Structures are given as structure tokens and as C-alpha cells.
Amino acid sequence: MRKLSTVLLAGLVVTAGAGTALAADKTEISVSRFFGACEADYGSVTDVTKANGECGIITALINKFNAESTTTVVKPEIVEWPGYDQLTARIRSGEPPVISVMHEAVISNYSSRGLLEPLDEDFAKAGIDVNDMTDAARQGVTKDGKIFAMPFDTHTWLWHINMNLFKQAGLVDEAGKPILPKSTEELFAQAEQFKQKTGKPYFISTLANETAFYTRTFDTLLYQQNADFFADPNKVNFSSPEAKGALQLLSDIYTKDYTTKNQDYAASVSSFAAGDGGVFICGTWLVDTYDQEAKKEGVALSNGYAVMPFPQIYSGSPRVWADGHSWVLLKQDLSDAQRASAIEFMKFLWDNNYEWARTGHLPIRKSIIDSDQFKALPFRADLAPLAVNGTALPSAVKLQFSIQDIEGEEVGSAMRGDKPVDQALADAESRINELLANAK
Amino acid sequence: MAASEHIVGRGIGNKLILFTVILVAVFWMLPIAWTLLLSFKPNSELMISTASAFQPPYTLKNYTDIFQSSGVFRWLWNSAVVSVGVTAGILILSSLAGYGFARAEFKGRDVIFILVLLGLAVPEQAVIIARHQIFSDLKMHNTYPAIILPGLSSAFGVFLMTQYFKAIPKDIDEAAMLDNASRFKIFWKVLLPLTIPAQATLGIFSFLGAWNDYLWPLISATKPEMFTITVGMASTQTNFAQSEGLGFLMAQAIFAGLPVFIVYLFFQKYIVRAVAGAAIN
Numbered sequence: 001m002r003k004l005s006t007v008l009l010a011g012l013v014v015t016a017g018a019g020t021a022l023a024a025d026k027t028e029i030s031v032s033r034f035f036g037a038c039e040a041d042y043g044s045v046t047d048v049t050k051a052n053g054e055c056g057i058i059t060a061l062i063n064k065f066n067a068e069s070t071t072t073v074v075k076p077e078i079v080e081w082p083g084y085d086q087l088t089a090r091i092r093s094g095e096p097p098v099i100s101v102m103h104e105a106v107i108s109n110y111s112s113r114g115l116l117e118p119l120d121e122d123f124a125k126a127g128i129d130v131n132d133m134t135d136a137a138r139q140g141v142t143k144d145g146k147i148f149a150m151p152f153d154t155h156t157w158l159w160h161i162n163m164n165l166f167k168q169a170g171l172v173d174e175a176g177k178p179i180l181p182k183s184t185e186e187l188f189a190q191a192e193q194f195k196q197k198t199g200k201p202y203f204i205s206t207l208a209n210e211t212a213f214y215t216r217t218f219d220t221l222l223y224q225q226n227a228d229f230f231a232d233p234n235k236v237n238f239s240s241p242e243a244k245g246a247l248q249l250l251s252d253i254y255t256k257d258y259t260t261k262n263q264d265y266a267a268s269v270s271s272f273a274a275g276d277g278g279v280f281i282c283g284t285w286l287v288d289t290y291d292q293e294a295k296k297e298g299v300a301l302s303n304g305y306a307v308m309p310f311p312q313i314y315s316g317s318p319r320v321w322a323d324g325h326s327w328v329l330l331k332q333d334l335s336d337a338q339r340a341s342a343i344e345f346m347k348f349l350w351d352n353n354y355e356w357a358r359t360g361h362l363p364i365r366k367s368i369i370d371s372d373q374f375k376a377l378p379f380r381a382d383l384a385p386l387a388v389n390g391t392a393l394p395s396a397v398k399l400q401f402s403i404q405d406i407e408g409e410e411v412g413s414a415m416r417g418d419k420p421v422d423q424a425l426a427d428a429e430s431r432i433n434e435l436l437a438n439a440k
Numbered sequence: 441m442a443a444s445e446h447i448v449g450r451g452i453g454n455k456l457i458l459f460t461v462i463l464v465a466v467f468w469m470l471p472i473a474w475t476l477l478l479s480f481k482p483n484s485e486l487m488i489s490t491a492s493a494f495q496p497p498y499t500l501k502n503y504t505d506i507f508q509s510s511g512v513f514r515w516l517w518n519s520a521v522v523s524v525g526v527t528a529g530i531l532i533l534s535s536l537a538g539y540g541f542a543r544a545e546f547k548g549r550d551v552i553f554i555l556v557l558l559g560l561a562v563p564e565q566a567v568i569i570a571r572h573q574i575f576s577d578l579k580m581h582n583t584y585p586a587i588i589l590p591g592l593s594s595a596f597g598v599f600l601m602t603q604y605f606k607a608i609p610k611d612i613d614e615a616a617m618l619d620n621a622s623r624f625k626i627f628w629k630v631l632l633p634l635t636i637p638a639q640a641t642l643g644i645f646s647f648l649g650a651w652n653d654y655l656w657p658l659i660s661a662t663k664p665e666m667f668t669i670t671v672g673m674a675s676t677q678t679n680f681a682q683s684e685g686l687g688f689l690m691a692q693a694i695f696a697g698l699p700v701f702i703v704y705l706f707f708q709k710y711i712v713r714a715v716a717g718a719a720i721n
């Protein structure tokens with residue numbers, strides 16, 4: 001018995017030693033990301049097809065990479081969303097991660113200060129065909145003619161629809177598709193019809209404690225009217241009939257009680273799942289969540305969930321607000337091996353972009369969007385055009401997160417009736433332009 | 441218990457006070473009870489409605505998920521080191537400074553004391569960039585000293601200890617001097633023991649402040665192995681934790697608060713006595 005224990009112990013020591021030696025041979029790179037931690041469910045999962053949700057899929061992807069790579073170990077460093085204060089602090093203290101996740105709207109803040117490595121040559125050497133990137137993704141990661149990030153997804157604004165309530169309201173066509181408005185007049189007519197037939201508001205909206213709904217919806221309405229509100233990247237222009245019309249539309253929706261009120265993000269997400277309204281304007285990340293909810297019996301969404309691109313209610317264009325997650329390489333003294341490992345990991349994410357698209361986000365590769373595999377995912381055939389229609393602010397516009405906050409505050413104040421529409425637009429314009437005038 | 445019976449026995453006025461106190465206490469505890477209840481519910485149910493909190497099923501998964509997080513024990517250790525370090529440092533420095541301001545006669549004492557008090561009016565956010573740059577230049581970020589040192593400059597601590605030392609009669613010092621005690625011996629052996637209630641108050645408040653601190657550890661301790669529990673817990677949240685991971689979020693809140701709760705359980709006698717004493721003084 002004692003001999004057996006000795007042999008087992010020796011075996012363990014040898015195995016551990018071999019493992020350590022193997023790990024020591026690999027180049028370790030730190031990868032800073034949000035999306036949460038879920039080691040409890042996915043800590044040892046390397047089969048990505050068995051993972052779900054943002055956290056599960058990114059965790060499994062990194063596990064898989066670490067299991068397969070013979071040269072690189074990725075050490076994930078998980079931060080609270082969105083993590084930019086922390087990232088900036090790390091850069092300032094000279095200890096940035098090798099790779100970090102970054103919203104495309106933020107890239108220019110860092111690239112313009114020379115904090116990111118351009119990646120064009122690395123991608124070419126690694127066999128990453130940038131021509132396969134969707135236009136939205138490529139534009140999102142390209143600043144001043146250089147590619148500064150590996151795009152990971154395009155996320156955009158959708159209409160999540162409660163089909164059970166739409167049927168009750170008589171807003172479902174013979175093919176079983178939701179009947180959506182094609183003009184502002186139709187929007188109000190359908191909202192009224194919905195309210196009369198169901199007794200519930202047409203929209204569920206996130207109007208409290210955050211500004212995302214206001215900014216993204218307002219931008220979408222401007223894009224649909226082809227309003228070029230950032231013709232000059234250093235100056236916003238909201239003094240247009242298009243801007244006034246869009247904001248008046250939102251204000252009317254509110255005053256006519258066509259939307260829920262005073263709900264924050266969590267409340268509105270729950271409210272839609274509980275069947276409190278017909279349409280929830282929110283992002284791609286909820287597609288899989290609500291699809292799973294609709295598969296349950298006895299809930300408000302049972303067999304009654306659909307999701308569609310933001311319908312075109314102005315005659316200009318089907319464009320819609322969009323942003324994207326991407327991966328950047330922070331400028332620092334990297335060894336050749338570290339840089340090679342970083343590109344190896346980015347190439348791995350590029351190769352596995354379909355898996356990430358299962359979250360509900362749109363892929364950033366044309367070849368995946370056109371693939372039967374992607375189109376076979378629920379609702380994705382309807383959503384695929386968004387990879388083209390998804391529109392971000394021009395890449396030359398700085399401080400995009402801050403701009404969106406100001407814009408959202410002012411749009412929100414007008415929508416809720418706290419300020420006249422003209423006043424809110426003027427205030428938004430002056431505040432943003434003052435911010436940009438002081439931006440370095 | 442005996443005290444409450446005593447109050448109840450005094451008449452309707454005191455009964456009313458007792459009832460009000462109990463009512464306020466219950467009202468005060470409702471958010472904690474609600475947090476605790478939600479922490480035992482599956483996230484998927486809470487995403488639909490928090491009203492389901494009053495019905496089964498309940499689960500421990502939110503808590504087991506916390507322990508599955510690879511860094512949680514390391515973060516607890518970091519928080520303990522930082523909180524104990526900050527508390528000990530504040531007690532030592534504030535006691536010395538308080539004694540100096542209360543007993544020592546030196547030029548410019550009152551001006552310096554006012555300057556120290558002005559520190560109470562300067563919020564941390566106002567100096568945080570400069571502070572971050574100093575520690576960057578010293579290449580000290582992601583170390584315990586970087587997280588602990590800024591917390592040691594406690595204007596409140598100096599003020600509290602100064603007032604306490606001032607309240608102690610000078611006759612005690614003079615009696616000790618007649619026995620040939622040195623100034624340090626008077627401070628260490630005679631006066632310091634008399635300030636235990638103030639030390640307890642300051643110690644508890646300092647510990648709680650350091651344990652709950654978020655902003656400075658967030659930008660100074662940027663490597664996961666140096667996260668404190670507050671920063672580490674926040675990092676494990678999903679992007680949409682408030683809707684899709686509410687139960688986990690609540691379990692994190694309870695878990696992060698447990699050590700503080702335990703500290704309070706052990707030291708509540710000192711806290712109550714010290715606060716009451718401070719109020720009388």
C-alpha cells in the first residue's frame with residue numbers, strides 16, 4: 001500500500017512537472033476582457049458548441065485556444081464592463097495587457113494617441129483576409145487608413161417582438177410575420193391599434209437611468225433620413241429638420257402613451273419577457289436569451305417571439321445604429337514571440353467568428369454571414385442585412401462614448417417632456433461641440 | 441433584552457419609542473433581506489420577474505458560482521491585507537498626530553491643524569489623477585503599499601484623536617511627569633489606553649472604509665491577482681448582470697459584505713460604547 005502511494009505520488013509529481021515544463025515552453029499573453037466570469041459552468045469546457053451566451057462562449061473559446069495552441073497560453077484578465085477607466089490607468093502605469101477587448105466607437109480615442117499597434121501587416125502575414133470583413137466591421141476598426149483591431153462582432157438595434165400580443169392586435173400577416181410600420185403615420189396607427197386591442201403599450205423602452213436607448217434610437221432615425229449630422233467630425237449638427245422630426249417623433253410616442261415609462265434596463269428586459277408590451281427596441285445580445293425564453297411553456301413569450309431589424313419608417317435608407325466589439329493590441333515593448341502569440345490568438349478568434357455569432361451578435365466576416373450555417377440560426381436570415389446597414393459614427397469623431405452620453409441626456413429630456421425639442425437639440429449640439437473643441 | 445424590558449416597563453411613551461425603533465430597524469433591514477432572498481433564486485427566473493422571489497425553487501448555485509471564480513480567495517486575502525494595513529496605519533498615525541496637536545506646544549500648530557482639517561473638504565476624486573501619476577512614476581501600482589498608503593492620510597482620524605486627547609485632563613500627564621515618565625511613556629502607557637473607545641470607533645470606520653473602497657483599487661490594482669474583493673467581484677459580472685444575472689449579483693453583494701458583518705458582530709460592543717462616548721464628549 002505504501003509502495004503504491006509512493007508510485008502514485010511520484011507519477012503525480014512527474015506529470016505536474018511535465019505540465020509545468022510544457023506551459024513554460026509557451027508564450028503567455030494577457031487578454032483583458034469584459035463579458036463576465038463563468039468558470040463554474042464553463043471553466044473546463046473546450047467544446048465551444050456546448051457553450052451559450054457571451055460569457056460562456058468567450059470562456060470556452062479561450063479554453064479551446066489554450067488546449068490547442070502549442071506555442072501560446074492566453075491568460076484572461078476579466079474586468080467590469082466597459083473597463084476603459086481601468087485600461088487607461090494600466091496604460092498610464094506602464095502595465096497594459098497585451099490584448100484588450102474594445103468597442104469600435106472607442107478605438108479612435110486610443111489610436112489617435114498612439115496607444116494601439118496597427119495590425120495590417122500582421123493580418124496579411126497571418127492569412128486574415130481583411131476583404132472578408134463586413135463593411136461595418138472594417139470601417140469600425142480602421143482609423144486614418146490603418147486597421148487597429150480585430151473586429152469580433154457588430155451589435156445593433158433591433159425590434160424584439162411579442163408575437164402573441166401582435167396576433168391579438170391583428171398585426172401578423174398570413175405568412176406569420178409581424179406587420180411593421182413603413183412610415184411614421186403607420187407607426188402611430190399601429191401603435192394605437194395595438195393599444196386598443198391589447199390594452200398595453202406598443203413599445204417597451206429603457207428610459208430610466210441610462211442614455212443608450214435615446215442615443216441609439218435617435219441616431220437610427222437620423223440615419224434613416226440620410227441626415228449627415230457629423231459631416232464635420234469635429235462638429236455635430238442637430239439644427240436640421242430631420243433631427244427635429246426624429247425627436248418630435250420620440251416625444252409623441254411618449255406623450256401618447258405608446259411606450260412604457262420609468263423603466264431602467266433590467267426592468268424593461270423583464271417587462272418584455274413578462275408580456276407588458278409589443279416591441280422592445282434593444283440590442284442583438286438579447287436574441288438568444290428571448291429565443292430560449294420562447295421555448296418555455298406557460299410564459300408570455302411561449303412560441304411567440306420574433307426579432308426584426310429596425311423597420312424603415314423614413315424613405316431615406318434602412319441604416320441603423322451599430323457598434324462592435326473588437327480586440328486591440330496595446331502598444332508596449334512586446335517580444336517577437338509575444339506579438340506572434342497575440343496575432344495567433346486573433347487569428348483563432350477570426351476563424352471561430354461563427355461561434356461568437358451564436359450570442360446574437362452579427363458576424364464580422366462576409367463569408368460567415370453568407371454561410372448556410374449562420375442562416376440556419378434562428379432569425380439570422382432576417383437579421384443578416386444589418387451587417388451592411390449597421391452604421392457607426394464616422395471613425396474620425398473622437399470621444400464617441402462621451403458624445404453618446406450627452407446626446408442621450410438631451411434626447412431623453414425632450415422625449416420625457418422636460419425640455420422643448422428645439423431647446424434639447426440646441427443644448428445637445430452646443431455641449432457636444434464644446435466637448436469636441438476641447439478634445440485633443 | 442433586559443434594557444428593553446426596562447423601557448417597556450416605563451409606560452406608553454417608552455413603548456411607543458421602542459415600537460418606532462423596531463419599525464425603523466425592520467425598514468432598515470428590508471433591502472438586506474430582499475438582497476438575501478434574491479441571492480437564492482435562479483437568474484433565469486429573476487429575469488422575468490423578481491416577484492418570483494417569494495416562491496420556490498431556491499438554489500445555492502449563485503454562491504457556489506462565486507467559489508468557482510478562480511481569484512475569489514486571493515481577492516479576500518488582498519482585501520484583508522489592505523483593510524488591516526490601512527486600519528493599523530491610521531490608528532498609529534492619527535494617535536501620534538492627535539497627541540501632538542492636543543498636547544505639544546509648537547509654532548504654527550493651529551495653522552497646521554486647520555490645514556489637516558481642510559483635508560476633510562477635499563474629495564478623493566479631486567486628487568486621484570495626480571495620485572495615480574505619483575504612484576505610476578514610482579512604479580508602485582499593483583502592490584499592497586500602493587493600495588494602502590493613500591488611505592493613511594485620514595483627516596477625520598487626526599481630528600477625532602485630537603479631540604479625544606484634549607478631553608483627557610492634563611493633570612494625568614503632570615502626575616506621570618512627577619514620576620519621571622518620559623513624554624513617549626506618558627503617551628504610550630498612560631494616555632493611549634484611555635483613548636481605546638476612540639481607537640475602536642476609528643478602527644472600525646477605517647476598516648469598513650478600506651474594505652468597501654472601490655475607486656482607488658480599481659485603477660491602482662489592475663492585475664487580477666491584486667484585485668480587492670470589491671473590484672474582483674465587479675469583474676465577474678456579466679455585461680447585463682442586473683437583468684440576466686441578478687441572483688448572482690445579489691449573492692456577490694451578500695458574500696462581499698459577510699466579512700464586514702462578522703467584524704461588526706465581534707466589535708459591536710466597542711462600536712456602541714465608542715459612538716455613545718463620542719456623542720457625550
